[in-house]
Amino acid sequence: MTVRKTGALRRNMGAALLAGTALLGGFVPAFAPQAFAAPSEVMEKGGVADLVERVSPAVVTITAAKNAPDRPVMRDMPPGFEEFLRRFGVPGLPDGQGGGNGGGGRAPQARALGSGFVFDASGYVATNRHVIADADEVTVTFQDGTERAAEIVGEDERTDLAVLKVKADKPLAALKFADSDKVRVGDVAIAVGNPFGLGGTVTAGIVSARSRAIGSGPYDDYLQLDASINRGNSGGPTFNMAGDIIGINTAIFSPNGGSVGIGFAIPSNMAKPVLETLKQNGKIDRGWLGVSLQPMTKELADSLGLPKPEGALIAGVEAKSPAEKGGLKAGDVVLSADGKPMKDTRDLARHVGMVNPGAKVDLSVWRDGKARDLKITVAQAPASPDQRIARGGAAKEEGTEVAGLKLSSLNDQWRERLQLDGDVNGVVVLDVPGDVEGLRAGDVIQSVNNTPVAKPADVSAQVSAAAKAGRKNALIQVRRGDASAFLTIPVKPV
Template sequence: MSDIKSSSRRSLSRIFLSAALAGTMLATGPLASITSAQAAPVSVTAQAQPGFSELVEKVRPAVVSVRVKSDVQAARNERTQFFGGNGNGFDQLPDGHPLKRFFKEFGNPYGPDGDQARPNKRQKRGDRGHARPLAQGSGFFISEDGYVVTNNHVVTDGDSFSVVMDDGTELDAKLIGTDARTDLAVLKVDDKRKFTYVAFDDEGTVKVGDWVVAVGNPFGLGGTVTAGIVSARGRDIGAGPYDDFIQIDAAVNKGNSGGPAFDLSGKVVGINTAIFSPSGGSVGIAFAIPASTASKVVDQLIKKGSVERGWIGVQIQPVTKEIADSLGLAEDKGAIVAEPQADGPAAKAGIVAGDVITAVNDETVKDPRDLAKKVAAINPGEKASLTIWRKGKAETVSIDIKAYPDDQKSADKGTDSSSGNSETLDDYGLTVTPDENGKGVVVTDVDPDSDAADKGLRAGDTIVTVNNKDVKSASEINTAIKDAVKNGRKAVLLQVQRNGQNSFVALTVDLG
């Protein structure tokens, strides 16, 4: 038995020895040659990408956190906000709209419902031994003597202001001026020291795809740096008549408002103002006021404390393809005048409803927003030349530019649609009746399956003109339509009055 065990042990030893030798063969034999002949793993020699450390080191001392305090805190639920600022019309957006949800929830210092630790009236009127914190945002020095740019919505309702520098030093500041229409504000720090400051890229040279670096105070974390690219330009987010935002994909959050976005040369290309976010945090879409806009506004705020803009007094709307066809315009560009304001510069210059403004001082007008910006850039008191399209040809009108009024009041004219002498425009799905005041025809019924319904016409509207010709009956409308067909027009232009406001609607015509 012991011999069998010894024999077994010797056999096992030979097996292990053979295995060891085989292992040696695998490591040093023919297979080793095969292994060494295999292709090397993938390796890419890429051009080294520049970092932002040198840029950040130089510009960060110019960026500050802005602290705002108030003795009396107004209820913040009464307005929607950017990153914690005042209303700009977003409360008019439909419920569920992502911008409305963000501006309701994201900037409210009391949380989504606005109920957290809100001082009651007795507290507001009682102990005022110290100002209460109201908001925090960002800003940056634009001069060595202490001028700071930030957002208007950051400083709104504030009674006292301070800035916190990159080294933690907190300095008092005073408000120099604000401009709600562009959401800009200027503060001034009075101190003997010379501040590190940055400059605007006045020429607006930043392009889609360029790197940008944002520095600010997100969530109170001062001196935070994020980077991204310019993803779009000329964005209109419905904040105001002068919307021209730069869209960037850098992470921008609450507290970044008023902070700068830099190009790689250290110039400010934009001022971070808003983000698009269904959740309330950054999803990579932020909006910045272009430096070319901000520099002009900031200059006026420093010199005058307010901003004066050119104004001509017109209600305008876009020129659609259908409107262009109805008027014989080659391109759907410009802004069609729905109504000139009574006694306004445009009315005094002879501008009438139906005129299409195609250029200002020989500069082409792309759309109503472009017209508003071009006119606003002209100093009040100066004259301007408007190119208009009227009755199938271009004309030039000289106009006196006035200052934008602080409070524009519009008259509510109203319309009586009770007349019983209805006529039908069957081809267009309209039933109309002469207006009692002799100014057009009142729409009493609209076929829901008609082109008129698709274009937004509804009962109660008053059709005042067709292709700039006054109409007082359905037959006059039909005559105007026939004239348009004879001239080869693909659509007719209706001037429609609703609740005292004029607009234009282009109806497609059947050319047979």
């Protein structure tokens, strides 16, 4: 099964033209929208026709086109052959691609169809970035059939949102955002959009889950819906029963490309500030701390003395970064930011990303068994932060055994083999037992229980200390290439 964006401009020209052709063909049974048995609450109120009639004028179809490169110039053509090509097209190309019906003089276009909605009556339209990415021309079509050329005002790749602007001689029908934090699992959800290029289509269902992660990045926090969402629904709104937007439809989980009742929408509380900022500035300036984050586990929480596995674990701090200047250290666990609980790494990444560069963020961190407060001034996020983890390798050889691990002191020979700088200290892992997850030969243990180690005996002493303290696991900081992370190793009680 795969997670698919529900409307995208294809980079491959042939694939794009086939997709465009498919929009005009017959239905494929696997893609047919699923029937929905409306909840009893909706039936008792006589359906959602009044709501749909009210919101539909603000929901639009978006057509994004990318012009193909100019056709190669054919020189030394026989007399009259140029007129033949103009009238009948280039042999071997299908209609609409310069292959006949007078299409020889037209450059083919890659087209993507998606959805969107007016969120500002002066002509600002919201959609998904992947609907209009790399487009040369964007057209917005309203419910009454009116078409308007649209300007791309701004795009944000990280949240997959974009803002368009159309000229309006009078205020347009616009939609309001609901507070998605108040959305509950089981609430009715009404989706309106343009699946398969059919035009305005309404589907209904419920909110199936909140805070879903689908592997799209640090802003992974979707509402899951069972309303039928298909290709072309991307960028369209999902409403609550008051007619306010709770989410923007973005992706589907599907084994066959069609709806199986699992769709994902960007929550309105995430989308609204991004759209407003794009409208004003055309881009998003994100805050940056300069840390690498690691999810919390039960074993890590136990080794850190935390009562429950929540918070964002700081796996590494970049040199000269805002985090280092503000006193944040590897091994700290961020419990809250500006008074808001940080349940996991996504919470912290989203929160800091929405802080304006130059502003301060108040962090509550767990360090050495107690909470402490830090105030850090965030900086502008780099355009392409490097989050690669270099892989180290090591041959198995004799070493000191500690907690089932075979360890060796880090000497100049190991530094050369592992391509480490001279200022890197720690203990090299030579072999790892099967019950230790995440650790591998070639890793360098730099600290145990947040205490630096330089030889296997140091590791042994800290493991023994963790056992005497009644902990099931010892916390180790591991360096692998240029990256670091925290792992745990099991200890035996004393």
